[in-house]
Amino acid sequence: xxxxxxxxxxxxxxxxxxxxxxxxxxxxxxxxxxxxxxxxxxxxxxxxxxxxxxxxxxxxxxxxxxxxxxxxxxxxxxxxxxxxxxxxxxxxxxxxxxxxxxxxxxxxxxxxxxxxxxxxxxxxxxxxxxxxxxxxxxxxxxxxxxxxxxxxxxxxxxxxxxxxxxxxxxxxxxxxxxxxxxxxxxxxxxxxxxx
Ligand code: AMP
Numbered sequence: 634x635x636x637x638x639x640x641x642x643x644x645x646x647x648x649x650x651x652x653x654x655x656x657x658x659x660x661x662x663x664x665x666x667x668x669x670x671x672x673x674x675x676x677x678x679x680x681x682x683x684x685x686x687x688x689x690x691x692x693x694x695x696x697x698x699x700x701x702x703x704x705x706x707x708x709x710x711x712x713x714x715x716x717x718x719x720x721x722x723x724x725x726x727x728x729x730x731x732x733x734x735x736x737x738x739x740x741x742x743x744x745x746x747x748x749x750x751x752x753x754x755x756x757x758x759x760x761x762x763x764x765x766x767x768x769x770x771x772x773x774x775x776x777x778x779x780x781x782x783x784x785x786x787x788x789x790x791x792x793x794x795x796x797x798x799x800x801x802x803x804x805x806x807x808x809x810x811x812x813x814x815x816x817x818x819x820x821x822x823x824x825x826x827x828x
Contacts, residue, residue, distance in 0.1 A: 634659065634713040635737055636812070637720075639782065640744025642771045643755040644797045645804065649744075650717040652805045653812075660709050663717040664697055667704065686762050689770035691721060691778065698728040705732065713739075721779045740812055741786040744797035748772070 634657060640646040647663055654661035668686060671679035678700075682692050691697075701719050704710065720726045729737070755768045786792050793811040797804060 634739045634812075635716075635733060636714070637716045637738050637741045637786070638744070639741060639779065639786075640797060641746065641748075641751055641775045642768070643751040643758070644744035644746040645754075645801075646742075646744050646797070647717055648801065649797075649804055649808060650715045652801070653808055654715045656805070656809065657713070657715075659713040659715060661715050661717060662701070662704055662710070662719070664692075664701060664719040665717070667700060668692060687767065689762065689767040689774060691774060694722055694724040694728070697721075698725060701725075702728070702732055720782065723781070723785075726782055726785055735789070738786070738789075738791055741783075741792045742808055742811065743783060743792055743794045745794050746797040750798065 636653070638646040638650045647665070650661045650663065665686075668679075668682045672683040672686065673679070678696070682696070685692050697719065701716075705714060716729075720729050751772075752768060755763050756765070783792065795804070795807050795811055
């Protein structure tokens with residue numbers, strides 16, 4: 634199963650993507666984690682993206698797409714994957730369509746979380762790229778660049794909104810429940826030939 638988790642920064646999507654990936658036995662692919670790994674390894678790419686991440690801006694599409702394309706070509710992604718934090722721009726949506734097809738995602742889980750709650754979560758997390766200015770910028774960038782992606786996936790009929798607040802386990806179960814619903818809805822809407 635190929636899944637995409639989308640949500641504003643601090644919505645808990647990374648944590649939940651990890652938990653759901655474990656439950657489903659598929660890899661959790663986070664471009665943010667991959668960039669942070671490069672930054673902490675001090676690679677050339679890492680030095681370049683470190684500045685961008687600290688400002689709360691997006692890494693250029695060509696860099697991000699090339700890194701993601703390489704990752705999903707690895708054998709552990711053959712049986713499906715959870716994308717967390719990619720795609721984030723229209724160019725990245727098109728690139729992903731080119732890699733897995735426009736019907737390549739089985740479900741897009743969208744996290745609904747209150748903005749005040751998000752801000753306090755982010756400040757409490759205390760990551761290096763989580764200063765107050767950066768947080769504000771990351772929300773703005775999410776609203777302008779990433780929120781429009783929801784319309785595209787909405788039209789494809791694969792979006793499922795999940796309330797991201799509450800106990801970790803409850804949220805995980807809500808996601809697993811909604812995956813069942815999305816899969817059922819998709820199966821009944823588009824019956825496939827059986828051999
Ligand atoms: P995340 O952990 O997903 O919030 O990502 C942390 C940071 O990595 C973002 O604020 C961006 O600077 C960068 N990043 C992660 N994924 C992408 C992406 N798909 N496109 C552009 N930049 C990204």
